[in-house]
Amino acid sequence: MPEYLLRIRRFDPKSGEAAYWDEHTVELGARNSVLDAILKVRDEVDGSVGIRCSCQQAICGSCGVRMNGKPGLACNTHLEDAAARIHGTGWNETQNGDGEGTHEGVIEVEPMGNIPVIRDLIVDMDAVHWKKIQRVTPFLINKQPVPEREYIVPHENMVDVTQTMACIQCGACVSDCLSMEIDPLFIGPAALSKAYRFVGDPRDAEHFERLKDLSEDEHGIYDCTHCFNCIDACPKEVAPMSQIMRLRRLAGTDEKIVDRNNGQRHEDSFVTLVRDYGLLHEAELLPRSFGGNSWFGKFHPAAGRVLLKSLGAIVPAVMRGKVKIKTAIFGHKIPKSDLDAVQKLYKKVEDRPERVELNLYVSGYEDDPEPAPVAAGAGAGSGEEPQSASSESETS
């Protein structure tokens, strides 16, 4: 049976002592869980090890920890997988020998991040996670009048919110949220996913109000920095960041809620600039995001203030030729015929009465999600003539 060196981060804030690594060697199967190893230590060696757990089947969400730097559930992480993690973001094969940064058979278990530690691996979920969940009014507010019998909800609406309903409130996404690391007041990935569960429910009476609230909060939907950590952290494929982007789409595009955080103006300006130039006109993006989505946006006092604040960056950039005056004023464009094609494409898509979207969580992968191993090609795969969309549909 393989042997693992389990290093548990021990800390009792009440003791006044510093945190330390508590090392134990455990013999367990490679497909046993990290929780099995922790409980073995607690049961057989040191009963004072603090760990919160219950179902041990990845349902209750109690045993969220960091294992070799990555958040997740201790109960559904195999020892061999945890041991194979190194300080990248992936699941690298353990390098035999003494590859730098790797630990053959060593598993460091720490409490989750962004949440205060109560003791050892137990964190104060009330202080952060549950407080944030409560912030988003995590219950349905019925539209009136309430029907005498049940509400009939269209199937597609319930499927739409299914992904967020898979959340087991373990806090793994909160643990490694990079926005929350800098701004602890950020509502965060778990709570905003929960918000989408009700925003996307047609029975809810406060659809607009919820979106308005989450847009206007300076620690709301526009505080997410697109780092994808929550997507990788989630043991239930909730993809919290994707839910936050859906909230932004509903708030900014559908409801056109112009928020005080520049979120809607930023998105609107970005989309417009790419439509008008084919490429991003960077010099226009900042002033338009603050001052309004038009060429005159830069003359708005809010735009003036941010440009003034940014002089420390703008002046050296211009002086050193990094930013050319001509590029800053006129931007850069793709050729006219291509710009025309892009603008037609915009019109075709934006004129649709309903958006076309594909949610892979719901639809699944029709066929192999991995790109076929043919050369890119660019090569057009094989030099075939372009197929029409319909014929491709028939043959794929």
Add this chain to the structure above:
Amino acid sequence: MKVAYWPGCVSRGFTPELHGSMAKVAPLLDLELIELDRAACCGAGVIAEHNQELADSLNARTFALAQQTDGELMMNICSTCQGAQSECQERLDANADYRAVINQNLADEGLSYKKGLTNKNLLWLLVEEIGLDTLTAKVKRPLTNLKVGPFYGCYIVRPVHRLQIDAEHPRDRYMQMVIEALGGTVIDYAGVYKCCGFPIITMNMDASLKMAGRHIGDAIDADADCLVVPCPLCHLNLDLQQPLASEAVGRELGLPVLHLPQLVGLALGLEPHELGMSKHVVRPTSVIDWSASVVAGAPA
């Protein structure tokens, strides 16, 4: 090797030294670049946030243009383009009906995306196509004693599954591997895989600049001479905005930030000015002094 080359927007706008250095480095790597100058912005996740079909159509158009070339694959030099395009491609490749809808949007131009494009950031191409041994063999000026902190940018390392980071493709270690192949010393610090903060610069400037400032400060504390990034948007926050990031975190910074082709170019014998390093907001003095000392034959 011939590749369909997507430079992105920012490398031709606010980071012209990136596009320029790639052009200088390509022949030294035996890369022939077929520039996709007709293609539009990838949307950087923002257009997808606005309208998924629009973002997928714009990128399918780029992919279709790449497929019309005789390049062996498509190459980009921007982590954000890599991530945003991978996201669109995942949907396009996963569902034939959806792909047909998107291709219908391209039909007016006679374009059509066929499933199975290979789109690699320069970083991936260096390791997987050119190979580290070949890269090392091309080195004329080993980066001996240059202490380099890798900064990946989110879009090229997450989500792991979509970006196919696995035991066979440890793409989250490639920067370290390339730095070592060029003879440099890798500096490990807390910010290697964190966010530069750029995506929220207009929404929460204070948090954005603090992110940049904290990572730069961590790299300085770990004794880095410079950072290297495969993403021009990260470069904007880490270099262009560094004076403001310094104010945000209340400490002096002044750490040079190199684009990946600049670091490769230095090792392949190009001069700092040829690589556009004089355009940086934070003068890469430590790097230039070091390269000059090697050129002069002085001990590094």
